[in-house]
Amino acid sequence: MRRLFLSACAVALGLSIFSTNSDAYAQDPATETAIKYRQSVMKAVGGNMGAMVGIMKGAGDKANLAAHAGAMADLSKIAPTLFPAGSDFGETTALPVIWEKPADFSAAIKKFQDAADNLASVAQSGDMAAFGPAFKGLGESCKNCHENFREKKEKK
Amino acid sequence: MIDVNKSSAVHAAIVVRAALFILALAFMTFMGFPKYVTADEIERGRYIFDLAGCAGCHTDKKSKGAFLGGGRKFETEFGTFYSPNITPDPNSGIGKWGSTDFIRAMREGISPDGFNYYPSFPYTSYNKITDDDLKALWAYLQSVPPVAQINISHNLTPPFNWRFLISIWKLINFNQTPFTPEQEKTAAWNRGRYIIEALSHCRECHTPRNIIGGLDITMDYAGTEKNPEGIVVPNITTDRDTGIGKWTKGDIDMLLTMGMLPNNDFVGGVMAESVTHSTSKMTPDDKSAVIEYLGQIRPIINPIKRKKSANSGESWQ
Numbered sequence: 001m002r003r004l005f006l007s008a009c010a011v012a013l014g015l016s017i018f019s020t021n022s023d024a025y026a027q028d029p030a031t032e033t034a035i036k037y038r039q040s041v042m043k044a045v046g047g048n049m050g051a052m053v054g055i056m057k058g059a060g061d062k063a064n065l066a067a068h069a070g071a072m073a074d075l076s077k078i079a080p081t082l083f084p085a086g087s088d089f090g091e092t093t094a095l096p097v098i099w100e101k102p103a104d105f106s107a108a109i110k111k112f113q114d115a116a117d118n119l120a121s122v123a124q125s126g127d128m129a130a131f132g133p134a135f136k137g138l139g140e141s142c143k144n145c146h147e148n149f150r151e152k153k154e155k156k
Numbered sequence: 157m158i159d160v161n162k163s164s165a166v167h168a169a170i171v172v173r174a175a176l177f178i179l180a181l182a183f184m185t186f187m188g189f190p191k192y193v194t195a196d197e198i199e200r201g202r203y204i205f206d207l208a209g210c211a212g213c214h215t216d217k218k219s220k221g222a223f224l225g226g227g228r229k230f231e232t233e234f235g236t237f238y239s240p241n242i243t244p245d246p247n248s249g250i251g252k253w254g255s256t257d258f259i260r261a262m263r264e265g266i267s268p269d270g271f272n273y274y275p276s277f278p279y280t281s282y283n284k285i286t287d288d289d290l291k292a293l294w295a296y297l298q299s300v301p302p303v304a305q306i307n308i309s310h311n312l313t314p315p316f317n318w319r320f321l322i323s324i325w326k327l328i329n330f331n332q333t334p335f336t337p338e339q340e341k342t343a344a345w346n347r348g349r350y351i352i353e354a355l356s357h358c359r360e361c362h363t364p365r366n367i368i369g370g371l372d373i374t375m376d377y378a379g380t381e382k383n384p385e386g387i388v389v390p391n392i393t394t395d396r397d398t399g400i401g402k403w404t405k406g407d408i409d410m411l412l413t414m415g416m417l418p419n420n421d422f423v424g425g426v427m428a429e430s431v432t433h434s435t436s437k438m439t440p441d442d443k444s445a446v447i448e449y450l451g452q453i454r455p456i457i458n459p460i461k462r463k464k465s466a467n468s469g470e471s472w473q
Contacts, residue, residue, distance in 0.1 A: 046420030053410070093424065097218070136414065142422040143415040147432060148217075151425030154382040 028086075035092045038082040041075060048072050049142070052135060065131065069116070069123035072138065076116040079109050098149050108145040115141040193295040201296025204289045207355040207442070208282065209434040214239045224249075225303040230276060232384040234369065235312030237276045245302035258294045259287075265326065272322035274310070275329070275369060284335040284354035329370030344441075348449025351442055356434050361389050361426065378458035387426060388460060395455035408447050412438065 048068045055065055083105070088096045098105045115138040122134040205211070216227040216239075226241040244251040250258070257268040265272060265279040273279060285293070315321060335354055337346040352358045363371045364380035378399070379391035393399040400408070407418045412435040415423045423431065438446065 043420075046422075049416070050420035053416075057406075095425075139414040139416055139422070143428050143431060146415070146422045146424035147428030149424075152388045154386045154388060 031087055031090050034082075034084050034087040035090050035094075038087065038092075038094070041078055041082055045072065045075050045142075048075070049139075056132075056135070062128070066120070066123040066126075069120040073113075073116040073120040076109075076113040079112060080106075093150050093152050095149050095151055105149060108141075108148060111144055112138075112141040193298075197292050197295045198299050199296075201292035201294070201299075203437075204285070204293045204355065205296050206437040207351060207434050208285075208293070209356060209430055210242070212429045212433045213277075214242050222303040222305060224297075224300055225305040227305065227308055230385065232276070233386075234316040234384065235310065237274065237310045237312070238308040239277075240307045241303060241305050242297065243300055243303040244298050245304050248304050248306050249302060250297075251302060255291065255294050258297070259290050262290055262293075264332075265322075265330070271319050272326065274319075274322060275325070278357045278360045280330055280371070281354055281357035281360055283330075283332060284350070286335065286350075286354075289355075325368060325370070329366075329368070342448070344445040344448045345452065347442065348445035348447070351438070351446055352449055356430070356446075358392070358430075361387075361430075362392050364389075375456060375458065377453050378456040379460040381460055385426075391456065391458045391460050392450065393453050393456045393458075394451065395457050398457050398459045399455060400450075401455060405447050405451070408450060409443065412436065412443055412446065 048071050051060075051068050052065060054060060055062060055068070083094065083098055085099060088094055088099060115134075119131075119134045119138050122130045211224065213228060213230075214224045214226055215221055216225065216229075218229075219227070221227050222243075224241070224243045226239045228239045230237040230239070241249040243249040246252050253268060260266050260268075261273065262279055262282045262285065264283070265275070265277070267273060310317070335350055337350075359371060359377065361383060362377045362379055363373065364375050364378065365384065366372050369384060377391070377393045378395075379389045381388055383389050391399040394401040396402050403418060410416045410418075411423070412431070414436070415428050415431040417423060422428070435443075435446075
């Protein structure tokens, strides 16, 4: 009873001193950290994507497309480290098939990296006519992975 | 020197041919359209097929199954459904079907043997497809390569495994009124509505269902936190706070074309499939028709959230 009361106080105060041994935390903290890291990188990926849409619609300076496309190429290299085994369990929309079909998942990452590299080199060259199709190709790679490996399901 | 006889003979031949041609045309019109199908008809059918998203459900992509060979699994609260083979293979597919069998399946949800289909086959939307489009779709389906792949039986929990109950279900939930354009609306609005309701069957996912799986039209397009497959489906009515009423036309265009959301995320799972198979293949005119209709859907307040598990926190450990 006392322990429960203390835990409740700790939770209420936002303390994490019991986080490793209290029953209130079913989630393995390492897993939660991995998920949070993945989602943060994905948000950065999305941020650069949105920034490029903004520039294409006339905001900012077209010269900066190269910076965003370059960041995207860099972030795509990080992608393989975002999915450690076991990180399908928790507050995530990543589907277990990521770990069940590793070859298919690697192919989706490869598609993303190729499309991001292509966009980065097109942006470097300044060839605006080629930018649109290359951007579409990158979007296609995002949708491809989300289609097969991500779903917003009800949490049990 | 001109050979008068020869030249008039040529003329006569032309006149006879022209007359025959006109006769033939008149005959064909009188008899109804020719039985053979043209490449154009098949091409038109392919477009209907794309917008209707048949490929996604009837191909077992996860196991790299053959195109339209069936076997895709749907795990629902009623049990597990498997889509059938719809290639023209005579034994395992629908190669023995005639066009009337096909039209009955799509319009009434009834098989050639007379049994009722489960509404996991969205004939509840497809029954609004026009005759012409159904004919073209049938022409296309007959042109795809046959695949020999035996169907897998559904594995449903009683009482859902009793097919005869579907007839009762249909009485309650199956609205068979054909698609009728509304005269006072624009052609684009009507076209958009036809695509959304009949072909691309957006309602089948975006309208919540009652406990026996019928669409709850009072909540049309207002989404659900848990569809029969446990998927969270957003509200796409024009409500500004809980729907997509704040989206611009450009936002919707990005979604239909690429699957990108205004918050820079990309849709996943079944919606991404809809984008891949259906919305990304729409012609520019059809896309703007869809955008026009979506922009006029009645707003319904229905906040959709992904239910979070009790222990999740937003902060770092």
